[in-house]
Amino acid sequence: xxxxxxxxxxxxxxxxxxxxxxxxxxxxxxxxxxxxxxxxxxxxxxxxxxxxxxxxxxxxxxxxxxxxxxxxxxxxxxxxxxxxxxxxxxxxxxxxxxxxxxxxxxxxxxxxxxxxxxxxxxxxxxxxxxxxxxxxxxxxxxxxxxxxxxxxxxxxxxxxxxxxxxxxxxxxxxxxxxxxxxxxxxxxxxxxxxxxxxxxxxxxxxxxxxxxxxxxxxxxxxxxxxxxxxxxxxxxxxxxxxxxxxxxxxxxxxxxxxxxxxxxxxxxxxxxxxxxxxxxxxxxxxxxxxxxxxxxxxxxxxxxxxxxxxxxxxxxxxxxxxxxxxxxxxxxxxxxxxxxxxxx
Amino acid sequence: xxxxxxxxxxxxxxxxxxxxxxxxxxxxxxxxxxxxxxxxxxxxxxxxxxxxxxxxxxxxxxxxxxxxxxxxxxxxxxxxxxxxxxxxxxxxxxxxxxxxxxxxxxxxxxxxxxxxxxxxxxxxxxxxxxxxxxxxxxxxxxxxxxxxxxxxxxxxxxxxxxxxxxxxxxxxxxxxxxxxxxxxxxxxxxxxxxxxxxxxxxxxxxxxxxxxxxxxxxxxxxxxxxxxxxxxxxxxxxxxxxxxxxxxxxxxxxxxxxxxxxxxxxxxxxxxxxxxxxxxxxxxxxxxxxxxxxxxxxxxxxxxxxxxxxxxxxxxxxxxxxxx
Ligand SMILES: Cc1ncc(C[n+]2csc(CCOP(=O)(O)OP(=O)(O)O)c2C)c(N)n1
Ligand SMILES: [Mg+2]
Numbered sequence: 001x002x003x004x005x006x007x008x009x010x011x012x013x014x015x016x017x018x019x020x021x022x023x024x025x026x027x028x029x030x031x032x033x034x035x036x037x038x039x040x041x042x043x044x045x046x047x048x049x050x051x052x053x054x055x056x057x058x059x060x061x062x063x064x065x066x067x068x069x070x071x072x073x074x075x076x077x078x079x080x081x082x083x084x085x086x087x088x089x090x091x092x093x094x095x096x097x098x099x100x101x102x103x104x105x106x107x108x109x110x111x112x113x114x115x116x117x118x119x120x121x122x123x124x125x126x127x128x129x130x131x132x133x134x135x136x137x138x139x140x141x142x143x144x145x146x147x148x149x150x151x152x153x154x155x156x157x158x159x160x161x162x163x164x165x166x167x168x169x170x171x172x173x174x175x176x177x178x179x180x181x182x183x184x185x186x187x188x189x190x191x192x193x194x195x196x197x198x199x200x201x202x203x204x205x206x207x208x209x210x211x212x213x214x215x216x217x218x219x220x221x222x223x224x225x226x227x228x229x230x231x232x233x234x235x236x237x238x239x240x241x242x243x244x245x246x247x248x249x250x251x252x253x254x255x256x257x258x259x260x261x262x263x264x265x266x267x268x269x270x271x272x273x274x275x276x277x278x279x280x281x282x283x284x285x286x287x288x289x290x291x292x293x294x295x296x297x298x299x300x301x302x303x304x305x306x307x308x309x310x311x312x313x314x315x316x317x318x319x320x321x322x323x324x325x326x327x328x329x330x331x332x333x334x335x336x337x338x339x340x341x342x343x344x
Numbered sequence: 345x346x347x348x349x350x351x352x353x354x355x356x357x358x359x360x361x362x363x364x365x366x367x368x369x370x371x372x373x374x375x376x377x378x379x380x381x382x383x384x385x386x387x388x389x390x391x392x393x394x395x396x397x398x399x400x401x402x403x404x405x406x407x408x409x410x411x412x413x414x415x416x417x418x419x420x421x422x423x424x425x426x427x428x429x430x431x432x433x434x435x436x437x438x439x440x441x442x443x444x445x446x447x448x449x450x451x452x453x454x455x456x457x458x459x460x461x462x463x464x465x466x467x468x469x470x471x472x473x474x475x476x477x478x479x480x481x482x483x484x485x486x487x488x489x490x491x492x493x494x495x496x497x498x499x500x501x502x503x504x505x506x507x508x509x510x511x512x513x514x515x516x517x518x519x520x521x522x523x524x525x526x527x528x529x530x531x532x533x534x535x536x537x538x539x540x541x542x543x544x545x546x547x548x549x550x551x552x553x554x555x556x557x558x559x560x561x562x563x564x565x566x567x568x569x570x571x572x573x574x575x576x577x578x579x580x581x582x583x584x585x586x587x588x589x590x591x592x593x594x595x596x597x598x599x600x601x602x603x604x605x606x607x608x609x610x611x612x613x614x615x616x617x618x619x620x621x622x623x624x625x626x627x628x629x630x631x632x633x634x635x636x637x638x639x640x641x642x643x644x645x646x647x648x649x650x651x652x653x654x655x656x657x658x659x660x661x662x663x664x665x666x667x668x
Contacts, residue, residue: 035527035529036529039600040600041528041598041601042527043527043528063529063533065495065526066466066495066496066498067499067500068499094464097466097499131384131385131386131447132386132449133447134445134450135449135450135462135464189594189595313662313663315662315666316445316666318657318661318662319436319442319445320384320447321384321436322657322659323436323659323661323662326662
């Protein structure tokens with residue numbers, strides 16, 4: 001949908017594709033590596049992000065065998081030698097097959113080298129429950145906030161997706177981008193049931209979204225809501241609903257988990273004194289636990305209510321829709337948490 | 345009549361035919377239910393590969409175990425799980441073989457010798473090595489079988505699992521169903537070998553190849569490598585050449601496939617081929633086959649009704665089954 005001024009509405013999948021294309025045009029060291037990419041008549045990865053890119057860059061779309069260790073190991077090796085790989089995994093759950101390369105190698109290569117080696121590796125990771133069963137559903141952002149040496153971003157809309165991706169490619173460090181399956185807006189055979197519209201106007205001009213900056217998406221005075229990805233969208237709709245019920249929510253899209261925008265978070269908490277954190281990671285050891293601890297540790301005197309964490313259950317992701325809907329924080333669960341916190 | 349068909353005999357051959365047809369009809373029904381939006385989840389279907397699952401499972405003995413992949417409907421039926429418990433699992437019902445916790449990619453029932461299938465490509469191979477190890481440690485004359493795809497053979501897990509099984513002569517068989525595709529990627533662009541079974545030489549074990557659309561060839565070859573494993577001869581790789589005639593998953597237009605390839609394999613329908621053999625052998629009449637067809641349809645239909653009428657889990661059931 002092109003408008004006269006060149007601005008267009010794009011889905012996250014399209015915005016990422018455009019971002020990758022522009023960065024590959026801009027810098028010939030940038031390339032894509034992953035499974036099922038660059039196949040004529042194929043899907044452009046699991047969620048269409050790299051669709052058709054093989055036509056533009058026949059040499060720089062590296063389709064791999066189903067071999068996650070080699071995807072991330074080769075990405076690292078090429079980065080050490082000066083390339084800028086964008087490595088993708090079809091579902092985040094398969095990252096676990098390559099944990100050594102990511103956690104032992106990619107994350108600490110710079111450190112081990114005494115700061116001599118640069119590791120510009122971008123890792124794209126689809127997450128979120130989407131009714132596929134326990135091994136295609138995990139949200140594992142939290143696992144990686146425990147790994148020093150990797151930056152972590154979580155775009156909730158197409159504008160941020162493109163801007164954060166570009167920032168990641170140019171960052172010169174390992175950056176993981178967690179992308180939600182129900183936010184991509186993938187089309188055709190890869191369209192997802194239950195998709196939430198996360199499309200945005202994308203300017204024609206080059207831009208980045210800085211890593212480490214949260215964004216206040218809704219101003220409010222009673223409660224600060226901290227969230228990302230799909231849960232951010234759910235939090236926003238609850239906040240909207242609560243406005244008419246007399247609860248004024250300030251909704252913040254964290255956008256980056258590492259580094260965390262503590263200044264932005266603290267500013268809001270100092271105003272409201274009440275915090276609700278909403279995430280799709282399991283509650284135990286979820287990123288919400290880290291964020292809550294930072295707040296409690298740094299500005300305890302500003303809190304006038306216990307910090308509330310609303311998260312997925314501490315279970316694998318069950319398949320049955322009835323149980324999966326219970327596993328992922330629902331609108332009701334989020335609303336209940338906010339209302340109770342506001343009333344505290 | 346071929347020697348192997350004679351050896352199998354009419355009764356067992358017809359049972360094998362029935363299993364194959366059951367898989368086909370099950371998959372056709374599931375495809376309809378899924379595309380109509382009646383069934384939740386995602387699906388990876390098995391039609392066209394029926395001879396692989398049925399040929400191998402028919403050569404197994406009581407107490408033997410199998411493990412499957414993201415594409416497990418056929419293996420589950422071949423191993424003797426009921427259409428009801430499978431269909432109910434696909435619908436996410438409490439009566440499903442995994443109580444609705446697993447779904448289409450995690451079918452299994454250890455009472456019937458099938459591990460809940462593993463949706464991580466290559467992920468079941470090391471587990472199968474371990475299952476075989478348990479048989480060996482407890483001096484049981486049983487065999488563990490891993491079903492996996494051409495794509496899975498490129499995972500590191502493939503190498504580690506088979507090598508470990510090889511050095512201890514673990515009673516396992518690694519069955520690679522080479523259906524020419526891993527998702528949209530043709531096997532020829534991710535593997536330089538003509539036969540994946542040729543990798544066996546890297547582990548010092550046997551690698552054998554059979555026509556995966558010919559159930560008798562599958563049975564005959566499987567029987568040999570299973571027997572070898574059972575008798576302490578160690579594991580083998582059995583590669584079955586077949587074809588994924590359905591798309592990879594969900595709605596797949598198969599735009600990446602060549603028409604000649606598709607046409608060639610569609611003409612080699614394992615069920616039609618076996619049917620001809622059975623009729624020629626005089627093992628059955630057209631009427632017998634018609635009866636089998638009706639029985640199979642009734643069983644699948646009954647399974648759909650059963651699954652739809654079965655209760656949903658309670659939401660809180662999600663919290664159960666984490667620890668023993
Ligand atoms: C470790 C891992 N990587 C990637 C995937 C995504 N994926 C699911 S099925 C599949 C193709 C598997 O191909 P193959 O092993 O040949 O089995 P087939 O689908 O042909 O039965 C892929 C890439 C996965 N499930 N697990
Ligand atoms: Mg395959």
